[in-house]
Amino acid sequence: MAHVLEHYVSEEVIRNIKQLSTFEERGVPLTELRSHGELVISDIAISDNELFERIVSMGVFPGERIKVIGEIRKVIVVEIGNKKLALDEDIAKEIEVLEYEES
Amino acid sequence: MRSLKVLLVGQPNVGKSSLLNALVGPTVTVSNYPGTTVEITKARKRIDSVEIEFVDTPGIYSISDRSEEEKVTEKALFEEEVDRAIIIADAAALRRSLYLVLQILEAEITATVALNFVEEAEKKGIAIDTEKLGRFLNVPVVPINPLTMEGIDTLVDSLLEIRAEGFRVEYDDHIEKGIEQISSELKEERLPNRFIAIRILEEDEHFYKYLKDEGIIHEVKRSLEEHPETAEDTSKIRYGVASFIAERVTQIVPVEEESKERVDRVLLHRVWGPVITILFLLFIFGVLLYLGSLIQGVLMDLTDSLLSYLSMEEQSVVTVILAHGLTGVAAGVSIALPYVFLFYFLLGLLEDVGLLSRFVLNAESSLRKLGLHGKSFIPLTLGLGCTAPATRATRILSSKKEQFHCASLLACVPCSSRIAIIMGIVGFYGGMGLAFSVLATLLLAGLIWALAVKRVVRTKREPFLLELPPYRRPLLGNVLAKSWIRMKDFVYLVIPLLAIGGMVYGILDISNLTDTVVGPLSPITTWLGLPAVVIIPLVFGFLQKDLTGAMLISVLGIEISLALTPLQIYTFGVAATVGIPCIVALGMLAREFGSKRAILLTATSLAYGLLLAGIIWRMISLF
Structure with missing residues (x-):
């Protein structure tokens, strides 16, 4: 993906991605880290193109900060880019995250 | 100009x-x-x-x-x-x-x-x-x-103003190459080739029709073998560019977060969220029941005076038919109009405040068990007002199949007219306890129906993905405008049909045609353990649901509690309320899903209601 994004990408997103790449391990599914505070999206593993684009156009993108603010049964509510989204567990488990560290 | x-x-x-x-x-x-x-x-x-x-x-x-x-x-x-x-x-x-x-x-x-x-x-x-x-x-x-x-x-x-061309995203070399390749294979179109080519690269099948030959897609894919995720890459670059521009024009000043979000701590809570959603539904239902009874009182006075005025005139065929039509309109206007409007107003208010999407979220897990998407919450709740606009509201669901699935459940969501039957007839003549047992039966019947429909329809559920808008202060004008838009169907479509339904019933009544159904359909009343004439309000109620009560009184006399036992009143209540309620709802179903499906659904749901009412009656009689 680095190749694809080399032309443009916001510095914040780059900063966050750089921070991600210093980690040895890969991200974990959002469903497993949900109780932790501020997170950063490290990858989105959705294979359905349309759903992938939908998710991206809702502001869910690698490098974006995300926070779990609620959970009702199989739906997870997150805050991302000043917006609140409710996601199916099926979608949430395809979103990989890492804990966010202030740089 | x-x-x-x-x-x-x-x-x-x-x-x-x-x-x-x-x-x-x-x-x-x-x-x-x-x-x-x-x-x-x-x-x-x-x-x-x-x-x-x-x-x-x-x-x-x-x-x-x-x-x-x-x-x-x-x-x-x-x-x-x-x-x-x-x-x-x-x-x-x-x-x-x-x-x-x-x-x-x-x-x-x-x-x-x-x-x-x-x-x-x-x-x-x-x-x-x-x-x-x-x-x-x-x-x-x-x-x-x-x-x-x-x-x-x-x-x-x-x-x-007259304008130059807008910004254009430059993609990676391999994507640009793919765009170029596809661009040269497109038919002459009003849309720019580059745009169509990008959509095709993103595998949007909707745009394949612009290709001279769909075979080119495979060719392009082969040449992009090293980049198997071209479609995703395209979205990624676009988002990357968006974030690049956004960052360059945005200045962030740290501020104290103001907390309007305390509400969400409760509404998005795993326990309190669903509890509050249910309480809210009960509250809205309570308000509706209260209003329903209030309005019914007014209605009776109104129709009485109207009808007595008409009967003073010479009793000609025309006046009788007209009287029936007017009763239909009066019922529609005085019961349903204020009730439906208030209801839609309340719902619109919740929507604009931002609460409705939270309720949708909370309803998701229960609706999922019924095979439905959380968004079905909205048409189903609208069904408590009038089944016809609720049927149209199923459009917020993604696929036709999901829409039909949701609409089929409206058979067991009592609309204002059906609530009026439950409260005004069952409750009035049989007591509130009886009215609530009809409601409980309807709920139970709805659950069984929903599970059965789930097995038959087998909808592939869209994944649940919903934005929760921030809480905003609602604007009265907007809420009113929206309630009116939802009401429009009701005013322009439902009310005229109510009048026509009333008049058709009037024609059948004076030509004594209503009696002709009593004999042939007597197996139904026998099955339900009801007097044979009760078939008239049951069948003709389908033309104009709000007249069911009046028809029942006209066939049995005003002392219904003397003519029917409480169990019979209950059975009548169930038989009259389970199923797609009336011809207007049938028409709306036909408009949205075609007449074949509409008739099939209506017939099945009505048969289900009659079957159920008969079975329950028999079971209770055993004790």
Whole structure:
């Protein structure tokens, strides 16, 4: 993906991605880290193109900060880019995250 | 005279409809629930010597062929003549707003970006340099506030300007190569080749029709073998560019977070959320029951005086038929109108405050068990008002199959007329306890019905993905406008049909045709353990549900409690309320899903109601 994004990408997103790449391990599914505070999206593993684009156009993108603010049964509510989204567990488990560290 | 067609496009809940309000006045629906406008709203205005037609489109997050909203908006954008587009962006969520902006600019539509919620963003410490953003995008960017009318004139002026081409995203070499390859294989089209090629590379099958030969897709894919995720890469680059631009025009000032969000701590709580949703439903139902009984009193006085006035006239065939028609209208106007309107007003209020989407979220897990998407909450709740508009509201679901699935459950959601039967007949003559047991039966019948439908229909559920809009203070005018839009079906379609239904019944009644059904259909009444004449309100109630009570009185006499035992009143209540309620609902089903499916659903649901009522009656009689 680095190749694809080399032309443009916001510095914040780059900063966050750089921070991600210093980690040895890969991200974990959002469903497993949900109780932790501020997170950063490290990858989105959705294979359905349309759903992938939908998710991206809702502001869910690698490098974006995300926070779990609620959970009702199989739906997870997150805050991302000043917006609140409710996601199916099926979608949430395809979103990989890492804990966010202030740089 | 010059005329311009201007499309309003934007992500859900970005203030499109309130902008249209600001542009042309309060003619349209505005809402705080993502995806409420599935239909297109148009409004005209003359500015200087130019006739501008504004077209409000359903909110979409991006251009892809996923939901009903997207299909409607894309049709308006790409298949019809458009002169200009106003793309509304949310200042507090600029990155993702720009994603859609970039995508629309790819289609080379002459656009102006209207930046909404600038003050809200500033409160969050986000300041946006709109001029700089305009220079990046090479289109006018106008900060607006539809509520204070700020920026509206500038926005209109910008539509009349002549403009250069907007910003164009440059993709990676391999994608550009693919675009070039596809571009040379396209039919002559109004849309730019580059745009169509990008859509095809993103595997949007909707655009395959523009290819001279679909075989080229495989060829291109083969040449892109090293890049198996070209479609995803395209979205990624577009988002990357959006975030790049957003960052360069945004200044972040740290501010104290104000907390309007305490409500969400309760509503998004795993226990309290569902509890409050249920309490709310009970509350709304209670209000409706109370109002229903209140209004029924008024109705009786009104129809009585109306009918006595008519019977003073000479009793001709015409006056009798007219009297029946008028009773129909009176029932519609006095029971249903205030009730349905209040109900839709209440619901619209919740929608605009932002609570409705929280309820949808809380209902999701229960509805999922019934095989439905959480969004079905809205049409199902609307069903408590009138089944016909509720049927139309199923359009917010993605697929026709899901829509039909949801609509089929409306058979067991009591509408205002059915609630009037339960309260006004069962409750009035048999006591409130009996009325509530009919309601409980309806609930139970609904659950069984829903589980059965789930087995038959087998809908593939869309994944649940819903934005929860921020809480906003509702605007009375907007809520009223929206309630009116939902009421329109009811006023223009349901009420005239109620009158016609009443008159048809009148004709059948004076020509003594009603009695002809009593004999042949007596097996039904025998099955239900009811007097044979009761078939008249049951069958003809289908023409005009609100007349069921009056018909029952006319066949049995005013002392219904003497003519029927409590168990019979209960059985009648169940038989009259389970199933698709009336011919108007049947018509709406036919309009949305075709007459074959509509008739099948109606017949099955009515048979189910009769079967159930008969079984319960027999079971109770055993003890």
